[in-house]
Amino acid sequence: MSGSDCDALVIFGVTGDLSYKKIFPALQALVARGNLPIPVIGVARGGWTLARLRARVGDSLTETGDVDTSAVDRLSAQLHYVGGDYNDESTYLRLKQALSDRVRPLFYLAVAPGMFETVVNGLAKAGCVAGARVVVEKPFGRDLASARTLNRTLHAVFDEQSVFRIDHYLGKEAVQNLLYFRFANSFLEPIWNRHYVDSIQVTMAEAFGVQGRGRFYEEVGTARDVVQNHLLQLVALLTMDAPAVRDASAARAEKLRLFRAMRPIDPLSVVRGQFEGYRDEAGVSANSSVETFAACRLNIDTWRWSGVPIYLRAGKRLPMTATEVFVRLKPTPLAIFDEPAGGLSNYFRFRLSPEVVIATGTRVKQPGDGMVGESAELVARHASGDANLPYERLLRDALRGDPALFTQDESVEAAWRVVQPMLDADAPPVEYPSGTWGPPAARALIGGSNGWHNPAPETSAPC
Numbered sequence: 001m002s003g004s005d006c007d008a009l010v011i012f013g014v015t016g017d018l019s020y021k022k023i024f025p026a027l028q029a030l031v032a033r034g035n036l037p038i039p040v041i042g043v044a045r046g047g048w049t050l051a052r053l054r055a056r057v058g059d060s061l062t063e064t065g066d067v068d069t070s071a072v073d074r075l076s077a078q079l080h081y082v083g084g085d086y087n088d089e090s091t092y093l094r095l096k097q098a099l100s101d102r103v104r105p106l107f108y109l110a111v112a113p114g115m116f117e118t119v120v121n122g123l124a125k126a127g128c129v130a131g132a133r134v135v136v137e138k139p140f141g142r143d144l145a146s147a148r149t150l151n152r153t154l155h156a157v158f159d160e161q162s163v164f165r166i167d168h169y170l171g172k173e174a175v176q177n178l179l180y181f182r183f184a185n186s187f188l189e190p191i192w193n194r195h196y197v198d199s200i201q202v203t204m205a206e207a208f209g210v211q212g213r214g215r216f217y218e219e220v221g222t223a224r225d226v227v228q229n230h231l232l233q234l235v236a237l238l239t240m241d242a243p244a245v246r247d248a249s250a251a252r253a254e255k256l257r258l259f260r261a262m263r264p265i266d267p268l269s270v271v272r273g274q275f276e277g278y279r280d281e282a283g284v285s286a287n288s289s290v291e292t293f294a295a296c297r298l299n300i301d302t303w304r305w306s307g308v309p310i311y312l313r314a315g316k317r318l319p320m321t322a323t324e325v326f327v328r329l330k331p332t333p334l335a336i337f338d339e340p341a342g343g344l345s346n347y348f349r350f351r352l353s354p355e356v357v358i359a360t361g362t363r364v365k366q367p368g369d370g371m372v373g374e375s376a377e378l379v380a381r382h383a384s385g386d387a388n389l390p391y392e393r394l395l396r397d398a399l400r401g402d403p404a405l406f407t408q409d410e411s412v413e414a415a416w417r418v419v420q421p422m423l424d425a426d427a428p429p430v431e432y433p434s435g436t437w438g439p440p441a442a443r444a445l446i447g448g449s450n451g452w453h454n455p456a457p458e459t460s461a462p463c
């Protein structure tokens with residue numbers, strides 16, 4: 001441990017869903033690698049005991065399917081529990097006691113966003129915040145105005161360097177590889193611009209529905225759930241310029257510059273859909289106008305990207321589960337050979353999940369007499385599993401105070417500014433049958449002969 005490492009982890013909302021599904025598996029992995037040599041204090045509304053919390057950690061790990069008995073035992077021994085109402089000052093005083101002589105706690109707010117202010121102010125009043133860091137989850141606000149308010153609330157107590165906003169996509173191995181691949185290879189830079197790139201597509205398709213989270217989904221919809229954060233972050237990583245120096249703040253500055261150059265989405269380019277049967281889900285209103293599918297066109301006003309359309313789409317109950325980026329290059333200036341329409345363009349394809357694949361689409365001559373071509377991909381394939389779970393990586397970085405994989409106050413606000421017109425769209429979403437690529441209008445969004453690139457099952461096994 002170095003002097004800037006956190007010396008205690010405090011999880012508010014330790015009995016909730018996020019802790020159960022994401023945080024406990026990450027803690028187990030951190031302990032297994034020796035990266036969590038500190039007390040873990042769970043805080044929740046009263047009525048729980050340490051024994052019950054330990055049992056819940058055990059249940060979570062059994063259910064997520066990967067129990068490392070020795071790590072669980074060590075984690076259990078590090079666990080503490082503080083119960084109490086978040087509105088009650090004495091809860092924070094008990095927490096302060098439990099923190100004892102710790103000087104740099106990390107407070108993880110795994111609670112409903114409506115509770116952030118209460119908890120942050122409770123911590124400040126009890127004198128727990130000097131030297132501390134705080135982790136907050138997406139969605140960060142529900143629009144530009146609420147994101148600003150939330151930033152103000154946090155900044156009243158914590159400076160920006162101590163705030164770690166999680167977008168778990170940034171913790172994914174494949175997403176980090178986007179940046180690595182772009183800036184570790186010299187062949188991309190000359191063509192990674194409006195002169196050679198025809199268009200960029202990002203598809204985040206999920207074959208499943210809202211999985212019992214109907215109430216949550218009614219509050220967000222696809223634009224807030226994944227477009228404002230995961231998809232725009234992917235676009236930023238794909239299109240930002242290389243930082244001039246190797247530090248997190250230089251990379252953040254480039255990313256912010258890019259977010260600021262994104263034009264607010266034109267409402268006329270927005271397609272909203274809702275899968276048939278969504279309104280019958282538990283927790284969903286019978287006349288809900290919340291979208292479970294969203295597609296749009298985005299423009300970036302920089303010298304590098306001006307005029308290059310960026311198409312985004314995300315949805316539930318689509319034909320498959322896959323997140324894929326498709327960067328289509330412009331065709332050759334003249335067609336020397338007979339080719340099918342659209343057949344001449346090259347592309348880069350980044351399958352980000354569930355597999356991890358980087359592929360370049362090329363044309364090669366078919367064997368035989370004629371100059372007839374066929375498509376062939378040059379493929380770099382990686383093992384599909386993440387070496388680290390995104391939450392493990394993110395928690396480890398927050399504990400160490402490394403901000404590189406976290407979203408910044410101004411970038412989050414800039415991203416809300418970009419999607420705001422999508423949120424303001426008041427036309428009801430168009431229904432689509434499960435297992436299709438959303439409403440027909442989404443297909444019309446991309447003109448020309450090429451259309452959307454639909455992710456397909458990967459053909460070979462990961463190496």
Ligand code: BG6
Nearest residue numbers: 138168169206225226230323353
């Ligand atoms: C979450 C969204 O942020 O990301 C979910 O709230 C979505 O709706 C999930 O399913 C997808 O992330 P992953 O890592 O499971 O592909």
